[in-house]
Amino acid sequence: MTAPAAAAASPRLAVVGAGAVGGFVAAHAQAAGLDTTLCTRTPRAGFEVHRAGRVLRVPVRCATRPEDQLPFDWLLLAIKAQDTAGAAPWLRHLVGPGTVVAVLQNGVGQDRRVAPLVAAGTCVLPVVLNFSTEQVAPGRIVHHAGGQLVVPDGVPGRRLAALFRGSGLRVTPEADFTSAAWRKLLANLAANPLTALLQQRNRIFADPDVRRLCAGILDEGLSVARAEGANLGADDVSATLAMYERAARADGGTTMLYDRLAGRPLEHEFITGEVVEAGLRNGIPTPLNRALLTMLRAVDRSQPARGRQVSDTPSVRAGRP
Numbered sequence: 001m002t003a004p005a006a007a008a009a010s011p012r013l014a015v016v017g018a019g020a021v022g023g024f025v026a027a028h029a030q031a032a033g034l035d036t037t038l039c040t041r042t043p044r045a046g047f048e049v050h051r052a053g054r055v056l057r058v059p060v061r062c063a064t065r066p067e068d069q070l071p072f073d074w075l076l077l078a079i080k081a082q083d084t085a086g087a088a089p090w091l092r093h094l095v096g097p098g099t100v101v102a103v104l105q106n107g108v109g110q111d112r113r114v115a116p117l118v119a120a121g122t123c124v125l126p127v128v129l130n131f132s133t134e135q136v137a138p139g140r141i142v143h144h145a146g147g148q149l150v151v152p153d154g155v156p157g158r159r160l161a162a163l164f165r166g167s168g169l170r171v172t173p174e175a176d177f178t179s180a181a182w183r184k185l186l187a188n189l190a191a192n193p194l195t196a197l198l199q200q201r202n203r204i205f206a207d208p209d210v211r212r213l214c215a216g217i218l219d220e221g222l223s224v225a226r227a228e229g230a231n232l233g234a235d236d237v238s239a240t241l242a243m244y245e246r247a248a249r250a251d252g253g254t255t256m257l258y259d260r261l262a263g264r265p266l267e268h269e270f271i272t273g274e275v276v277e278a279g280l281r282n283g284i285p286t287p288l289n290r291a292l293l294t295m296l297r298a299v300d301r302s303q304p305a306r307g308r309q310v311s312d313t314p315s316v317r318a319g320r321p
Contacts, residue, residue, distance in 0.1 A: 010035045011073040011163060014063070016090045020133040021104055022078030023047045023141050025169065027058040032167035037072070039063045039090050044139050051143035071096025074163070077114065078104045080259075081270040084113050091117045100156050102127050104149070106188060106255070107270035108181045108228075125156045126177070128184045134258065144252060150184075152177040182221075182230035187240050188271045189221045190214035191247070192256035193292045196266060197299065201257065205248035213288070214244060220286045224275050227282035256296075263304040268296035 011034070015026040018040035027047040029036040038044060038060045046059040063069055066089040075094050079087055084105075095101060095118050102125045103110035110126035118124065131146030149164075151157035153173035161171035174180045194210065194217075195201060204210050218237045225232050259266050272293045279286035 013037070013074045013076060013163075014039050014069070014072040014090075014094050015076045015078055016040075016087055016094075017078035018042070018044055019078065019080075020135040020141055021129060022076075023135060023139070024049060024131070024133045024143065025076060025078055025104065026060055027056060027141070028167045028169045029164070030058045030060055031056060032164070034163065034167070037061050037063050037069075039066070039069075039094070042138075047139050047141060049141045049143050066090045066093040069094050071099050073099060074160070075099055075101045076104055077101060080265075081105045081107050081110070081113060081267050082265050085117070088117050095119070095122060097121075099123075100125055100159070102151070102160060104129055105270070106185070106267060107274055108178075108185055109274075123156050125151055125160065126181065127151055128177075128180050130184065132252075134253075148172055150174050150177070150180045176231060178228070179230045179232060182225035182228065182232060183236055185271060185274060186218060186221050186225065186232070186236060187243065188254075189275060189289070190217040190240075191244055192254045193217075193268065193272055193296055195254045196256035196260045196268075197292070197295055199257065199260065201253040202244070202247040202250065205244040211241065211244070215241060217288050217292070220279070220284075220289050221275050223284050224278045224282065224286065227284055228278050260299065260303070265303055266296055266300045268293060268300065272296060 013029055013034055013036045015022050015029070015036060016039040018038055022038065026036055026038045027049050040062060041064060043062040043064055044060060046057065049056040072094050077087060100123045101114060101118060103114050104127045111124040114124050128150040130148040130150060132144040134142045134144065136142055147169055149169060149171045151160055151171060151173055153175045157173040161173055164171045194204065198204060205214065215237065218240055222232055222237055256266055256268065272289050275289045276286050276293050
């Protein structure tokens, strides 16, 4: 008799970033039995994910020195877009010829941001985040809503979907990923800058004048998104405005508001800045977004870069992101 074939080794995952996104993803991966290592400057014993009165408590294995690590099968980059360059040591040591780098960040063109930091030919997978989480203390995450990652349809995306099947996180391959990415950017486009600049939570969207301003900001974004190849329409603006109205009935906030209150750098260049730059490329005026970008840059220059981490768009979400 021949000996039975050895079982295939479990894929090894590295999650870089211990904020609201990284902690949330690492906790669900670990809870599902995936071989997960959290890469962070400060060790964590584990995470608590709180949602609707229930608590998921998960211990995690941490790595704090990239030079001590061998390449992983998957590297999930879960840091803010503006911090991407700071992940270079992790990418240098943890990424090998067969590693897939999944970039879990807001904005569009996530793969373009990471490609210069890895070897030519490395598979870099952009990921749209359709969930709302907030890290209220180190290792304690409040999950407000959602639970979906959207990836381009293809072999790497389908592999990631299979990997996370049964984890509590739904990974959805999407043939029209361009539209999915711009739809998510549209969800962030008015809410994040306005809450950050006004230093107010989502209650401001109950104000009719604020809603009208949001509509103008989103209309500019829609024109730019369509010029960039996204299959979006007026119904996407209406859906986003309806989401803002729902968010106004609760006491949540946005990632950019929390970052400003905590004194951290803002991600305006990867949300508002994307729309302004794409507008220039396509000859589309974006006066409202340009005004927001000017103010956000001024605010960001004064940030002392400290505090807790949170993630995503309005923390009360329903329907589309």
